[in-house]
Amino acid sequence: MIWNPEMETMPRERLRALQLERLQQTARRVCERVSFYRNTFDKAGVNPADIRSLEDIRKLPFTRKADFRDTYPTGLFAVALDQVVRIHASSGTTGKPIIAGYTRADVNMWAETCARCLASAGAVPGDVFQNAYGYGLFTGGLGFHYGGELMGLTVIPVSGGNTERQILLIRDLKPKILTCTPSYALTIAETIRTMGIDPAGLGLKAAVVGAEPWTEEMRKEIEAKLRLKAVNIYGLTEVIGPGVSCECVEVRHGAHIYEDHFYPEVIDPNTGEVLPPGARGELVFTSLTKEALPVIRYRTGDIASLDASPCACGRTSIRMSRIVGRTDDMLIIRGVNVFPSQIETALMRIPELTPHYQLVITREKTLDELEVRAEVSDEFFRLIGGEILVDEAHQADHAVHELRRRVGERLRGTLNLNTTVRLLPPGGAPRSEGGKLKRVVDKRKL
Ligand code: ADP
Ligand code: ZN
Numbered sequence: 001m002i003w004n005p006e007m008e009t010m011p012r013e014r015l016r017a018l019q020l021e022r023l024q025q026t027a028r029r030v031c032e033r034v035s036f037y038r039n040t041f042d043k044a045g046v047n048p049a050d051i052r053s054l055e056d057i058r059k060l061p062f063t064r065k066a067d068f069r070d071t072y073p074t075g076l077f078a079v080a081l082d083q084v085v086r087i088h089a090s091s092g093t094t095g096k097p098i099i100a101g102y103t104r105a106d107v108n109m110w111a112e113t114c115a116r117c118l119a120s121a122g123a124v125p126g127d128v129f130q131n132a133y134g135y136g137l138f139t140g141g142l143g144f145h146y147g148g149e150l151m152g153l154t155v156i157p158v159s160g161g162n163t164e165r166q167i168l169l170i171r172d173l174k175p176k177i178l179t180c181t182p183s184y185a186l187t188i189a190e191t192i193r194t195m196g197i198d199p200a201g202l203g204l205k206a207a208v209v210g211a212e213p214w215t216e217e218m219r220k221e222i223e224a225k226l227r228l229k230a231v232n233i234y235g236l237t238e239v240i241g242p243g244v245s246c247e248c249v250e251v252r253h254g255a256h257i258y259e260d261h262f263y264p265e266v267i268d269p270n271t272g273e274v275l276p277p278g279a280r281g282e283l284v285f286t287s288l289t290k291e292a293l294p295v296i297r298y299r300t301g302d303i304a305s306l307d308a309s310p311c312a313c314g315r316t317s318i319r320m321s322r323i324v325g326r327t328d329d330m331l332i333i334r335g336v337n338v339f340p341s342q343i344e345t346a347l348m349r350i351p352e353l354t355p356h357y358q359l360v361i362t363r364e365k366t367l368d369e370l371e372v373r374a375e376v377s378d379e380f381f382r383l384i385g386g387e388i389l390v391d392e393a394h395q396a397d398h399a400v401h402e403l404r405r406r407v408g409e410r411l412r413g414t415l416n417l418n419t420t421v422r423l424l425p426p427g428g429a430p431r432s433e434g435g436k437l438k439r440v441v442d443k444r445k446l
Contacts, residue, residue, distance in 0.1 A: 003119035003151065004112065007260045008315045015316065019263055020054050022288035027051055027060065030294050033078040036071055037296060057263065057286060058274055062297045065098070068238065073099040079292050089137040090237035091436075100139070100237050101292040107146065109289055113243035113258045114147020120256065120313070121206040121231045122249040123177045125152035130173070132166055132180035132188075133211070134435050135159040139241025140211055144179050147243065153177070160184060160434025163191045171197065176205040182214035182222060182230070183432035186355060189225035190431075204228040206249055210235070210242065212436040213323050213341050217348030219252075221355050232322060238298055239285045245320055254307045254319030261289050264318065265297070266306050269327045277308040282327055283320065301327045303339075331361060331440070333368045336417045340440055343372060346414040352380040352403055356429035363444045371420045374407055375429040386425075 002008050010018070027048035030037035040061040041047060050059055068076060073096075077084070084101040091097065102110065123129065129148045133140030141159055148155040156169055160180065166188055170178070180188070185207055192199055204226055210233035222230045229249050235242035244262050245255035257264050262285050266275045269282040283300045287293075303326060307319040325339035332338070340359060347353050356375040361368060384399045404421040411419050430437060 001119045001122075001124055002314065003116040007258075008116065008256070008317065010260070010316055012316055015259060016054055018260060019288060020051075022260075023054065023057060023263060023286065024048060024051050026286065026288055026290075026294050027296070029078055030296060034076060034294075036067065036076055040296075054263075057265070057297065060286075060297055062272065062284065062299050063295055064299050065238070065301065068098045069096055072096050074101060076295075077101050077292055078294050079103055084292050086142075087137075088139045088142070088237060088241060091138065097137075098237055100241070103291040106240075106290055106292050109261060110143055110240050110243055111146035111150040113240065113261060114143050115151040116147075116258060117208055117231075117233050117243055117246035118144070118147055118151055118153065118177060118179075120246050120248045120315075121177060121208045122229065123148075123151065123153060123206070127153050127176040127205075128156065128173055129153040129177040130156045130158055130166070130169060130175035130179070132158055132160055132178060132184060132434065133242070134161075138435070139235070139237050140179075143235070143241040143243055144208075162434075163187055164195070167192055167195060167197065170202055170204065174203050176203070177208065178204055178206075178226075178228070179208045179233075180434075181211050181432055181436055182209040182218055183212060183437035184434055185209050185222045185226065185230070186218070187431045187433075189222065193225070199225060199227045202227065206231060208233050208246065210246075213325075215322070215341055215344050215348065217345055218355055221348070234320065234323065236300060236302075238293075238295055239287060239300075240290070244285065247319075248311065248313035248315060250313045251311055254311075254321055256311070256313075256315045256317045256319055259317045261287065263288055264306060264320065266304065267299075269299075269303075277306045277318070280305045280321075280324065283323075303327060303330075329440070331359075331370070331442070333361065333370050333417060336415065338370070338415055338417065342414050343411065346410050347372070347374050347407070350374075350403075350407060350410060352376055353407070354426065354429075356424075356431065357439065358424075358429050359440045361440070361442045361444055368444065369420060370417065371422055372407070372411060373422045373424050373429060375424040375426060376403070378426050381426050 044061040046059045086102040089097040135141030207230045231247040233246040235244040245257040265284040266281040275281045302323045304321045354375045358373040360371040407421045
């Protein structure tokens with residue numbers, strides 16, 4: 001079902017007119033209320049009256065993560081704190097977190113976009129909905145909670161973690177919809193198997209997964225193991241949280257951006273030049289309706305492309321591809337640009353491996369080394385007699401050596417780079433405990 005047919009299927013011309021009107025409002029609002037924007041607009045030599053067409057957005061200055069840090073905690077807020085009914089924060093892996101504020105209208109808008117996501121995954125009012133995104137400062141849990149309640153779902157606010165309890169609830173309350181990170185979906189699937197439960201009997205319909213990078217290969221795995229359809233959801237704290245875009249279950253190819261609220265651009269990260277649909281670059285969002293924390297041309301650091309072609313589901317909004325990497329998590333190894341997603345895709349094409357892996361980068365003296373730690377399947381582990389992978393010396397055993405060679409070759413083909421492959425026994429790679437998973441350990445930075 002389409003939650004808001006008027007907005008989600010609006011003819012593009014009308015949508016653009018609406019976007020322009022809202023962009024003009026937002027530009028005026030930030031210049032009146034936020035000194036940071038007054039200054040950056042001044043420096044760029046523009047004022048809100050210069051925006052006469054949507055293309056004029058290109059005259060406006062970019063906003064960056066560093067601008068949030070420099071104005072920490074609430075310097076970018078456009079309302080007084082007593083108008084803010086909710087605070088969230090991103091984990092901010094380094095340094096200060098990013099603080100986001102929401103007015104009552106913002107919370108309502110956010111619930112609406114999350115409801116659109118749930119509907120586009122196939123949820124209908126009355127469905128039971130297990131929300132395994134973390135509750136608290138992280139936006140995932142509460143964002144979906146409000147979206148689920150708005151659409152009239154029966155929300156189970158289980159939050160992340162405690163996997164056996166998750167499964168107990170799935171078995172006994174029969175949710176149709178599950179939301180969590182993709183890595184946690186795999187943890188749930190694996191635990192279901194070790195508990196000896198038949199996933200076919202669980203009756204899940206769809207999973208809305210995101211908040212971290214994942215691949216098509218992982219989608220196949222999640223869908224097969226949990227017997228459901230998995231759709232990709234995207235969002236970030238600076239823009240709203242989850243609910244910036246979501247795939248439709250019918251097509252599952254590109255996430256529909258809720259363009260009546262978030263105006264997307266893709267730019268060349270080096271020059272700032274706006275790129276045409278189809279070209280890969282850095283995603284930039286401008287909020288069109290937010291009150292407490294409007295953002296102007298926020299550079300997300302996420303690399304993706306836009307697809308303006310019509311979608312079979314009937315939604316008219318532009319779609320964004322998967323996030324193929326981040327401007328700041330692109331690993332540069334001996335001068336070669338490597339995205340973890342490329343490695344994941346390559347590993348998942350090798351049947352002897354599980355979807356779990358870890359990347360360790362070191363620099364002895366001057367040379368970068370990328371060690372790819374790939375976990376083998378139960379079947380392969382049994383075949384080689386078990387246990388031996390735990391021991392360093394056995395990495396050279398025949399069958400093990402042969403698989404390492406094959407993995408290394410596959411990686412060389414994809415990355416154009418020599419790597420050290422190390423095989424881990426089943427369960428040897430880190431798992432999501434309920435939230436986002438950190439798969440890259442870059443020891444060069446320590
Ligand atoms: P934190 O995780 O630091 O608390 P956020 O939740 O705001 O903060 O994280 C947002 C980031 O998560 C995005 O900029 C993007 O890099 C990543 N992300 C969110 N959804 C997806 C997705 N579906 N695919 C890939 N990456 C995603
Ligand atoms: Zn669609």
